Amino acid sequence: MEYFIDVVLLGLLMITGFAIVRMKSLLAVAMLTSIYSLLSASLFMVLDAVDVALTEAAIGAGISTILMLATIALTGDEEQAPRHKPLLPLIVVFTTGAALIYGTLDMPHYGDPAAPVHRHVAPTYLQDTPEKIGVPNVVTSVLASYRGYDTLGEVTVIFTAGAGVLALLGYRSRRRNIQGREIKRLVVLRVIAKLFFPLILLFALYVLFHGDYGPGGGFQAGVIFATGFILYALAFGLGNAQRLIPHQLLRIMAAVGVLIYAAVGIESMLLGGKFLEYRVLADDPVTGQHLGIMLIELGIGITVAAVVLIILFCYVSRRD
Amino acid sequence: MMAPVLDVLSWVCLLGGAFFLLVGAIGILRFPDFYTRLHAVSVCDTMGAGLVLIGLMLQGGLSLVTVKLLLMFYFMLFTGPTAVHALAEAALQGKLKPVVDEHEP
Numbered sequence: 442m443e444y445f446i447d448v449v450l451l452g453l454l455m456i457t458g459f460a461i462v463r464m465k466s467l468l469a470v471a472m473l474t475s476i477y478s479l480l481s482a483s484l485f486m487v488l489d490a491v492d493v494a495l496t497e498a499a500i501g502a503g504i505s506t507i508l509m510l511a512t513i514a515l516t517g518d519e520e521q522a523p524r525h526k527p528l529l530p531l532i533v534v535f536t537t538g539a540a541l542i543y544g545t546l547d548m549p550h551y552g553d554p555a556a557p558v559h560r561h562v563a564p565t566y567l568q569d570t571p572e573k574i575g576v577p578n579v580v581t582s583v584l585a586s587y588r589g590y591d592t593l594g595e596v597t598v599i600f601t602a603g604a605g606v607l608a609l610l611g612y613r614s615r616r617r618n619i620q621g622r623e624i625k626r627l628v629v630l631r632v633i634a635k636l637f638f639p640l641i642l643l644f645a646l647y648v649l650f651h652g653d654y655g656p657g658g659g660f661q662a663g664v665i666f667a668t669g670f671i672l673y674a675l676a677f678g679l680g681n682a683q684r685l686i687p688h689q690l691l692r693i694m695a696a697v698g699v700l701i702y703a704a705v706g707i708e709s710m711l712l713g714g715k716f717l718e719y720r721v722l723a724d725d726p727v728t729g730q731h732l733g734i735m736l737i738e739l740g741i742g743i744t745v746a747a748v749v750l751i752i753l754f755c756y757v758s759r760r761d
Numbered sequence: 762m763m764a765p766v767l768d769v770l771s772w773v774c775l776l777g778g779a780f781f782l783l784v785g786a787i788g789i790l791r792f793p794d795f796y797t798r799l800h801a802v803s804v805c806d807t808m809g810a811g812l813v814l815i816g817l818m819l820q821g822g823l824s825l826v827t828v829k830l831l832l833m834f835y836f837m838l839f840t841g842p843t844a845v846h847a848l849a850e851a852a853l854q855g856k857l858k859p860v861v862d863e864h865e866p
Contacts, residue, residue, distance in 0.1 A: 627850065633843040637836075 603748030663745025698744025771819035778812030806841030
């Protein structure tokens with residue numbers, strides 16, 4: 442049965458890929474990439490990689506699509522005719538593809554228990570997580586504790602991306618607010634958006650603080666949190682959304698998240714441990730791990746949410 | 762005593778949901794213009810997904826899974842029609858004319 446689902450999903454992925462290449466309307470391509478991400482998320486779900494599936498669904502199918510649509514709104518939605526013959530790119534693509542397929546010949550078979558990836562550090566992580574970290578979700582323990590340095594790097598990359606977009610595109614503040622009689626238009630959308638706005642934020646907090654026990658964590662939670670504000674901006678306009686969460690605050694939040702993360706590392710150094718060694722944070726090592734993971738997930742969530750909103754608002758505010 | 766009844770009920774819901782999803786998909790392909798296609802999409806969203814979720818809830822019994830499915834059901838119940846409504850509104854504002862059969866007496 443699982444085999445059948447795999448074949449169907451992979452087949453749909455291939456069809457979507459070809460459709461993306463063939464389409465001329467960029468709007469349709471943006472929607473198709475969203476479908477592609479959703480299919481990948483389902484595939485990850487079948488593979489039991491729930492955290493990755495949640496991330497792919499939230500970021501790939503959600504935020505990336507909105508960013509692409511925002512870009513298309515700035516640039517126009519027709520693909521330009523290519524200026525050169527497709528022969529050279531085709532040769533490059535085929536050679537690269539052939540090389541990649543040749544490269545996979547050396548790789549161990551799918552699901553092979555003797556594959557290096559299953560023998561190197563993975564068994565240690567799986568065995569030690571319950572007693573040393575005490576977090577049921579091993580993905581979170583690897584991401585936040587064992588590989589805490591990497592994740593700090595990732596959060597810094599996200600922060601840098603936000604700063605880069607801000608430096609390149611700049612930001613124009615809009616003063617126009619929708620109020621009075623104008624707010625009575627689009628009433629269905631606005632009422633529902635208002636109804637769901639707090640629920641989305643609540644769900645984001647659930648995903649953030651439940652990351653130790655189930656799928657989720659800072660990255661997904663940050664994106665979901667941002668989605669709440671994006672829904673608000675879509676329904677009520679950018680001016681109102683900016684009144685709700687001012688741009689200055691977003692800039693500060695983007696930095697605060699990274700700083701919280703780094704501060705946890707420095708705090709553990711001050712308490713006599715190594716950088717990001719959470720077990721010194723409390724009397725009991727397991728409690729310390731819990732505390733450290735929760736704090737850095739909070740930091741990740743704040744930065745991700747702020748950066749996503751900064752990028753989107755920068756894009757949208759250019760359209761006048 | 763109750764278990765077989767619930768099982769049958771849940772399968773009726775699941776198959777009904779699958780039927781409505783299929784009908785909606787055929788509608789999207791076959792209907793002539795944007796507005797009628799939206800109508801087909803809304804069938805997928807409300808009846809199709811709703812019945813499938815109800816069927817899964819009956820399979821889940823009284824558990825946390827059912828509560829989560831109930832929340833999803835509630836969410837779908839609101840977001841599906843709203844999304845379709847917003848799409849239709851946007852199409853109307855974009856001056857998209859519905860296809861009208863002019864040979865009608």
